[in-house]
Amino acid sequence: MVKLAAKCILAGDPTVGKTALAQLFRSDGVHFQNYTLTAGVDLVVKTVPVPDTGDSVELFIFDSAGKELFSEMLDKLWESPNVLCLVYDVTNEQSFNSCGKWLEKVRAQAPGTTLPGVLVGNKTDLAGRRAVDSAQAQAWALGQGLECFETSVKEMESYEAPFHCLAKQFHQLYRERVDAFHTLV
Amino acid sequence: MRQFDLCLSSEGSEVVLATSSDEKHPPENIIDGNPETFWTTTGMFPQEFIICFHKHVKVEKLIIQSYLVRTLKIEKTKSKEPVDFERWIERDFVHTEGQLQNEEILVHDGYCTYLRFIITKAFDHFISVHCVSAEGLVVSNHS
Ligand SMILES: Nc1nc2c(ncn2[C@@H]2O[C@H](COP(=O)(O)OP(=O)(O)OP(=O)(O)O)[C@@H](O)[C@H]2O)c(=O)[nH]1
Ligand SMILES: [Mg+2]
Numbered sequence: 165m166v167k168l169a170a171k172c173i174l175a176g177d178p179t180v181g182k183t184a185l186a187q188l189f190r191s192d193g194v195h196f197q198n199y200t201l202t203a204g205v206d207l208v209v210k211t212v213p214v215p216d217t218g219d220s221v222e223l224f225i226f227d228s229a230g231k232e233l234f235s236e237m238l239d240k241l242w243e244s245p246n247v248l249c250l251v252y253d254v255t256n257e258q259s260f261n262s263c264g265k266w267l268e269k270v271r272a273q274a275p276g277t278t279l280p281g282v283l284v285g286n287k288t289d290l291a292g293r294r295a296v297d298s299a300q301a302q303a304w305a306l307g308q309g310l311e312c313f314e315t316s317v318k319e320m321e322s323y324e325a326p327f328h329c330l331a332k333q334f335h336q337l338y339r340e341r342v343d344a345f346h347t348l349v
Numbered sequence: 350m351r352q353f354d355l356c357l358s359s360e361g362s363e364v365v366l367a368t369s370s371d372e373k374h375p376p377e378n379i380i381d382g383n384p385e386t387f388w389t390t391t392g393m394f395p396q397e398f399i400i401c402f403h404k405h406v407k408v409e410k411l412i413i414q415s416y417l418v419r420t421l422k423i424e425k426t427k428s429k430e431p432v433d434f435e436r437w438i439e440r441d442f443v444h445t446e447g448q449l450q451n452e453e454i455l456v457h458d459g460y461c462t463y464l465r466f467i468i469t470k471a472f473d474h475f476i477s478v479h480c481v482s483a484e485g486l487v488v489s490n491h492s
Binding site for chain 2: 165166167168169170171222224244246276277334337338341342345348349
C-alpha cells in the first residue's frame with residue numbers, strides 16, 4: 165500500500181466553474197453553490213483511492229483565478245506540477261480556445277517530464293447554449309495527450325471522474341518509474 | 350580507529366524519519382549497503398530523510414547513489430535528539446539518463462550524531478535513493 169501525493173493544477177478561463185468543481189469534489193457532492201471569482205489561490209486537498217490496488221493518491225488541488233492567465237504570480241504557484249485539470253465551459257467557445265494557452269503555461273513549469281492531464285467541459289446542463297462540440301473537444305484532447313470529460317457541476321454530474329482519472333494516471337506513472345529504478349543496478 | 354561506512358544499519362545506524370514511504374521501497378533500503386534496493390519518494394518535493402548514527406561520528410566523505418535528484422541539501426546536528434540541524438552542504442546533481450547518480454562529497458567539519466538529507470528539486474515526479482554511505486571515524490560511542 166502506498167499513498168502518493170500529487171500537486172494538481174486547476175486551470176482555465178474565468179467563470180468556467182473551476183472553483184465550483186473543486187469544492188463539489190471536496191464536499192463529496194454535498195452541495196452546489198455560487199462562487200465569486202477566485203482571488204489568488206485556493207487549496208483543496210483530497211485523497212482518491214486507486215481502484216484494484218489498495219493504493220491512493222492525495223491530490224493537492226491548486227485552484228487559481230482564471231483572470232491570471234498572463235500573470236507571473238502563477239509561475240511561482242504552479243512550480244513543479246504533477247497533474248493538470250484543464251477546464252472550459254461548453255457554452256463558451258472562447259474558454260475552449262484558451263485551453264491551448266493554459267496547457268502551454270502549465271507544461272512550461274514541468275519541462276522534460278510527462279504531465280498527466282484531463283480536459284473537462286463543464287456546464288453541460290446548459291444544453292441549449294452549447295457552443296463547443298464534444299467531438300471537437302475530444303479530438304483536440306487526444307492530440308494533446310489529455311483524457312477528455314464533460315461535467316455539470318450544477319447537476320452534480322461526473323464531477324469525480326476527472327480527478328479519479330488523474331489519480332490513476334499518476335499512479336501508473338509511479339509504477340513505471342519504480343520499474344525503471346529497478347533496472348538501474 | 351578504523352575507517353568504515355558509518356551509515357550502515359549493520360553498524361547500528363538507523364533512518365529515523367522519511368517523508369515518503371512505500372512499504373515495498375522503505376527508507377531502510379538506503380543504509381542496507383545494497384545499491385539494488387532503494388527508497389522512493391511518493392510525491393511533491395521537498396522530501397527528506399534523517400539518518401541517526403546512535404553515536405558521535407566524524408564524517409569525512411559522503412557517497413550518495415540516487416536517480417533523478419536535482420538538488421540535495423544536507424544538514425547535521427550534534428544533539429542527542431534530531432533537533433537543531435545546521436545547514437551544511439548543498440549540491441546540484443546532473444541528470445544521468447538510465448544510470449545511477451554517484452556523488453562523492455569530501456566534507457569538512459563532519460562532527461555529528463544525525464544527518465538530514467533534503468531533496469528540494471528533482472528531474473521527474475519521483476526519485477530513488479539507493480545508497481548513502483559515510484566514511485569517517487567514530488568519535489564516541491555515546492550519542
Ligand atoms: N449552469 C451551470 N453553472 C455553473 C456550473 N458550474 C459553475 N457554474 C457557475 O459558473 C459561475 C462561475 O463558477 P466558478 O466556479 O466561480 O468559476 P471559476 O472557474 O472558479 O472562475 P474564476 O475563479 O474567476 O477563475 C458560478 O456562478 C457558478 O455557479 C455548471 O455546471 N452549470
Ligand atoms: Mg474560481
